[in-house]
Amino acid sequence: MSLTFLISIPLLTACFIALLQPKHLKIIERGVIVSSFLQLGFILFIIPSVLSRGSITGSALFSIDALGAFLALVIALIGFFTSLYSIGYFRAEVAKEIVGPTRVRQFFLLLQLFLCAMLLAVSTINPVVMWIAIEATTLSTAFLISFYNKQTSTEAAWKYLIINSLGLLLGLLGTILFVAARGENSGALTWAVLQNSVGGISPAALKIAFVFIFVGYSTKVGLVPFHTWKPDTYSKAPTPIVALLSGVLLNVAFFALLRFKSVVDAGLHSAEFTSSFLIFFGLVSLVFSALLIFIQKNYKRLLAYSSIEHAGILALGFGFGGFALYAALLHMLFNSLAKALLFFSAGNIFLKYSSTKMRNVTGMVRVLPLSAPIFFVGSLAALGFPPFGLFFTEFMTFSAGINDHQTAVIIGMLSVLVIFFGFFKHLSALFFGEAPEGIAKGESNLFTQWPVLVLLALFLVLSWHIPASLDELIRFAAHNLSTNF
Amino acid sequence: MIENSQQLYFFFDVAAFIAILSMHVVKTNRYLIRAYILQSFVVASLLLLIGFLEQEQSLIWIGTLTFAIKVVAAPAFFFRLKKRFDALFTPNNYLSLPLTLVVLMFLIIVSYSSVFQPLYFFSPETFGLLPLCLAMVFLSVFLMINRRGAFSQMIGILSVENSIVLLATLIGIKQPIALEMGIIFDIAIWMIIAQVFISMIYRQFGSLNVTQLKKLIEE
Numbered sequence: 024m025s026l027t028f029l030i031s032i033p034l035l036t037a038c039f040i041a042l043l044q045p046k047h048l049k050i051i052e053r054g055v056i057v058s059s060f061l062q063l064g065f066i067l068f069i070i071p072s073v074l075s076r077g078s079i080t081g082s083a084l085f086s087i088d089a090l091g092a093f094l095a096l097v098i099a100l101i102g103f104f105t106s107l108y109s110i111g112y113f114r115a116e117v118a119k120e121i122v123g124p125t126r127v128r129q130f131f132l133l134l135q136l137f138l139c140a141m142l143l144a145v146s147t148i149n150p151v152v153m154w155i156a157i158e159a160t161t162l163s164t165a166f167l168i169s170f171y172n173k174q175t176s177t178e179a180a181w182k183y184l185i186i187n188s189l190g191l192l193l194g195l196l197g198t199i200l201f202v203a204a205r206g207e208n209s210g211a212l213t214w215a216v217l218q219n220s221v222g223g224i225s226p227a228a229l230k231i232a233f234v235f236i237f238v239g240y241s242t243k244v245g246l247v248p249f250h251t252w253k254p255d256t257y258s259k260a261p262t263p264i265v266a267l268l269s270g271v272l273l274n275v276a277f278f279a280l281l282r283f284k285s286v287v288d289a290g291l292h293s294a295e296f297t298s299s300f301l302i303f304f305g306l307v308s309l310v311f312s313a314l315l316i317f318i319q320k321n322y323k324r325l326l327a328y329s330s331i332e333h334a335g336i337l338a339l340g341f342g343f344g345g346f347a348l349y350a351a352l353l354h355m356l357f358n359s360l361a362k363a364l365l366f367f368s369a370g371n372i373f374l375k376y377s378s379t380k381m382r383n384v385t386g387m388v389r390v391l392p393l394s395a396p397i398f399f400v401g402s403l404a405a406l407g408f409p410p411f412g413l414f415f416t417e418f419m420t421f422s423a424g425i426n427d428h429q430t431a432v433i434i435g436m437l438s439v440l441v442i443f444f445g446f447f448k449h450l451s452a453l454f455f456g457e458a459p460e461g462i463a464k465g466e467s468n469l470f471t472q473w474p475v476l477v478l479l480a481l482f483l484v485l486s487w488h489i490p491a492s493l494d495e496l497i498r499f500a501a502h503n504l505s506t507n508f
Numbered sequence: 509m510i511e512n513s514q515q516l517y518f519f520f521d522v523a524a525f526i527a528i529l530s531m532h533v534v535k536t537n538r539y540l541i542r543a544y545i546l547q548s549f550v551v552a553s554l555l556l557l558i559g560f561l562e563q564e565q566s567l568i569w570i571g572t573l574t575f576a577i578k579v580v581a582a583p584a585f586f587f588r589l590k591k592r593f594d595a596l597f598t599p600n601n602y603l604s605l606p607l608t609l610v611v612l613m614f615l616i617i618v619s620y621s622s623v624f625q626p627l628y629f630f631s632p633e634t635f636g637l638l639p640l641c642l643a644m645v646f647l648s649v650f651l652m653i654n655r656r657g658a659f660s661q662m663i664g665i666l667s668v669e670n671s672i673v674l675l676a677t678l679i680g681i682k683q684p685i686a687l688e689m690g691i692i693f694d695i696a697i698w699m700i701i702a703q704v705f706i707s708m709i710y711r712q713f714g715s716l717n718v719t720q721l722k723k724l725i726e727e
Contacts, residue, residue, distance in 0.1 A: 155690040162697045166704070174712045178721040181705060185661055189652060192668045196645060199676045199687070203630040212686075227626030 025069060026081030026146050029095070030139055032061050037135035045124035052110045055131050059106040062138070063099040070096065074495055083211045086148045089499035093352065094145040094278050096496075097359050101271045102138045104474045108367050109134065109263040111470025115374045122171070130170060130261065136163040137267065141275050148213040150198050153279060154191065157243060160272060161187045168260040179252075179259040186252045187242055194239020194279070200232035201286065214282055221290030230296055233287045236280070237300055243276035244334050247308040257327035258379055262370030265323065269330040269366065270359035277337060277355070281504060284341070298342040302424075302431050305338025309438035316445035322372070323379045325449055326365055329405050332442050333358045333413075339435055340420040341504075347423035348501040353489075354416035356497075360482040361404045361413060367475045368398035374467050376459070381449060386458030393466050395454060397475055402450055404482065406443045412486035513561065514633070517554070517678055521640045524550040524674055528647045528667060532601075532608055537659055541586045544663050547670050548578035554677055555688065570688045577692050582666070585699050589659070593710050601654045608654060612647060619643035631679035641675035658709050658716045662702055666695060 036058035040051050070092055072079050078088040087095065113127045140163060144156035161184065169180035201217055204224045221229060242249040257265050284301075288294045312332040319325040333354070340351025371394035376384045387395040404411035417439065424432045458464075466472050489497075527547035534540050552575035559567030601608055618624075619642040631638055648671050652664030669691050676687055706716065713720045 149686070151686045151690060155693065158690070158694055159697075162694075162701065165701060169705070169708065172708070177705070177708045177712055181658065181709065181718075181721060184701065184705070185652065185665070188665050189649065189668070192665070192672060193649075196672050196675070199672060199679075200627065200630055202687075203676075203679050225626050225629045228629040231624065231627055 025065075025079065026085040026087060029062070029065055029069075029146065030085075030143050032058055032065070033135040033139035033142065037132050037139065040128060040132040040135065043128070045128045048124045048127060051128055051131055055106045055110070055135070058135065059099070059103040059138075062142070063103045066092070066096045066099045070492060070496060074492065074499065081146070084149050084152055085146050086213075087146045089496055089503055090278065090281070090352075091145045093496050093500050094274055094355075095142060096493075097274055097356055098138065098141050098145065098271050101267060101359050101363050104363055104367075104478050105263045105267055106134070107470060107474040108266075108370070111468045111472070111474070112261070112263055112370050112374070115467040115471060119374075119377075126170065130167065133163050133167050134264070134267075137167065137264075141271060144275050145278055148215075149211070150201065150214065150217065150282070151212065153282070154195050154198055157240075157275065157279060158188075158191050160275070161191060161243075164260075164264065164268065164272075167264045168256055170261050170264075171259070173259075176259040179255040183252045183256045186249075190239050190242025190249060192239070193235050194242075197232045197235030197237075197239060197283070200228070200235065201283070214286065217286045218289045221286055224290055226291055229287055229290045233283060233297060233300075236283045237304075240276050240279045240283075241304060244273055244280070244338075245331055246304045246334055246338060247311040247331065250308070250311075250331050250334075253331060254324045254327040257330070258321050258323040262323075262366050262373060265326075266363045266366035269326070270362035273330065273334055273337075274355050274359065277341070281341060285504065294344055298344060301338045301342030302428060305335040305342060306431055306434055306438075308332070308335030308338065309435050309442075313438040313441035313445070316442050317448065319449065320381055321379045322369060322381050322384065322449070322453065325381075325446065326362070326369060326405075329365075329442070329446065330362065332439070333362075333405070336417060336420060336435070336439075339424065339431065340416075343420065343424035343428060344505060345423050347420050348504050349498060350416045350419035350423060352497045352501055354413065354420065357404075357412035357416055357482070357486070360478060360485070361401055361411070364397065364401040364475065364478050364482060365405055367471075367478070368394045368401055371467060371471050371475070372398065374471065376462060381453060383459065384453050385456035386454075388454045390458045390462050390464050391466060392464075393472055394475070397479055399450065399454065400479065402446060404486075406446055407439060408443075410486060412482070415486075513557075514636075516557070517637060520550050520554045521637050521674070521678065524670070525640055525644055528644050528651070528671070529612070531651055531663065531667065532612060532647070532654070533605065537590045537657075538587075540660065540663055541583050541590065544586075544666060544670075545579055545583045547667060548574070548582070551670050551673050551677075552579055554674065558677065573692060574688060577695055578666075578670070582695055582699060585702070586659075586663075589702060589706055593706065593716060600656055602656065603654055611650060611654075615646040615650060616643045619646060633680075637678045638675070641671060641678060644671035644674065656717050656719055658706060658718050661718065662698065662706075666698065669694065 036054055039054055043051055069079055073089055073092040078086050080086040116122050137160060140156050140159035144153050147153050165180050165184045168183055169176050202212060204220050245253045284297045287297050308331050312328045316328050337351050337354055340347040340354060371391060372384060373379060375391055404413055407413045407417045421432045421436055524547050527543045531540055531543045552571050555567055555571035555574055559571050620639045624642055627638055645668055648664050648667035651667060652661045655661060673688060673691055710716055
């Protein structure tokens with residue numbers, strides 16, 4: 024019942040928005056705020072129950088354990104800030120006549136469906152339902168990516184649709200193979216049932232099934248070489264959506280990978296095979312990002328490659344295992360916060376300069392007295408600069424892997440260093456110099472400022488102090504991931 | 509379910525395989541859609557057949573729904589789209605036909621190779637059918653890669669879905685209902701997507717040839 028309520032909130036909000044006219048935009052905005060607040064409040068409410076009982080079961084299809092609760096918290100938290108920021112962002116775009124109230128209404132409706140699909144994916148214990156939910160995220164975001172109805176956004180959306188749909192279908196093929204192993208009398212299809220039934224499968228068959236799963240969900244994560252949709256999508260989609268794609272959907276896709284990883288590890292009685300996949304592709308993603316970061320000319324594409332970098336670090340962490348699992352889960356949280364911070368401030372930059380090309384954005388520090396420093400701070404945070412949380416999680420990840428995977432750690436650290444210098448080179452060009460003519464100084468409306476400020480404050484606080492219950496939740500989730508066979 | 513009907517299931521498998529093969533060689537979208545109809549008909553018929561053989565009412569309902577959506581509604585929708593944009597529908601390939609056939613042959617050989625032999629574990633009774641189903645998946649993926657039309661890419665996606673449902677049914681998945689409902693949901697959404705995106709692409713690019721979609725470059 025309680026989990027059904029969690030998924031119903033965004034769904035009911037979408038229905039509510041669908042019933043309203045575009046002229047009722049203010050009511051829609053208030054509805055979105057209330058909805059996102061309820062989602063966040065509900066997740067915070069159920070976390071103590073998850074910690075005390077291990078999981079909360081809603082029905083045969085829905086149950087949320089520590090990992091699911093943690094990811095639901097990240098979804099609700101970033102969703103909350105995204106909803107608030109979107110209000111200000113689109114008010115500014117409506118004022119500039121870039122979009123009209125009808126499109127904004129469509130945006131909020133699709134945003135709720137997107138959030139609903141992600142919450143469904145992390146709260147179900149049925150792999151097929153999880154696949155349906157993740158496919159639903161692809162379909163809802165496709166319309167959001169083509170939001171501006173231009174050639175470039177249509178192209179980006181089509182590319183996103185085709186590549187992700189194909190990837191997820193290969194993931195479905197892998198899911199089918201796992202489901203086939205279940206046997207006749209195993210009851211409802213759940214992760215626990217899958218884990219108990221894979222022991223009798225031939226190891227080679229299990230590996231092939233995992234390869235399909237890995238290809239499928241890595242496409243969604245954006246690991247190299249399945250990442251080709253990312254730079255185009257990030258550069259053309261509305262900024263609030265990109266914040267969710269980069270900071271939240273990536274985590275949901277990883278969630279799917281980790282669930283199947285647990286099943287395969289149990290079947291093979293070893294994590295070596297799945298970990299080697301994660302480490303290899305994580306490393307390739309890091310190196311690839313490092314190679315391409317220098318030649319970027321579009322700041323949103325730059326952030327896309329940063330997202331690929333962090334997907335690579337997460338893959339390394341989950342591949343190394345052990346203590347790195349805790350580090351990787353914490354990295355998920357900090358990466359989500361940092362990416363939201365970066366993309367929101369990038370959104371403010373776009374509202375001011377009306378361009379995503381870096382050559383058109385100069386003298387930011389004079390033109391945007393709030394967003395520019397926040398973008399700078401967010402960049403430092405995303406680059407793993409101390410004292411931000413990502414520095415600690417990257418350090419913990421590499422420390423955990425140094426004994427058994429020295430080469431991988433050295434290559435990873437060198438890549439991170441190269442990315443740091445490359446990103447910084449672009450930052451200095453953005454910040455200093457003379458502002459272009461005709462660009463007025465000052466920020467947009469309040470809704471584009473204070474969510475970013477609060478997010479920054481939250482990020483700084485969490486970098487230094489993780490609340491005990493949150494820390495326990497992450498440790499619980501890491502423990503579940505590490506002791507599944 | 510499988511033991512007494514292997515030859516019949518093999519017939520269905522081959523019919524679906526021929527449908528996918530023909531998708532690669534046909535020159536017009538009319539025949540592309542007809543090939544998809546054939547493939548969907550095979551899938552729906554198989555679901556209905558298994559439902560009747562096993563006296564599973566839910567499977568009969570799913571088979572009927574599959575028939576209604578995949579064999580009737582979706583193709584009718586695609587024919588309407590084709591008619592609306594017929595002037596510029598030219599589903600030419602990146603590779604010539606002989607090269608295309610060589611690649612298809614290669615993909616079929618890979619499906620039957622020892623690489624995927626461990627998968628026979630999942631269905632020892634129908635091990636002869638599994639490589640053919642896998643080949644159908646790979647051929648459908650190649651259809652998406654090789655064809656220049658956005659329309660063809662879409663049919664390719666739906667063809668992959670059909671191939672996966674066929675594979676799931678033939679290896680005896682005991683819960684094809686959830687799977688098929690998911691696929692039907694997917695197709696319904698794809699019909700909406702097709703309506704919106706095909707119109708947008710045609711309006712903005714003047715063509716459904718995806719090689720025209722090159723406004724995005726590494727800026």
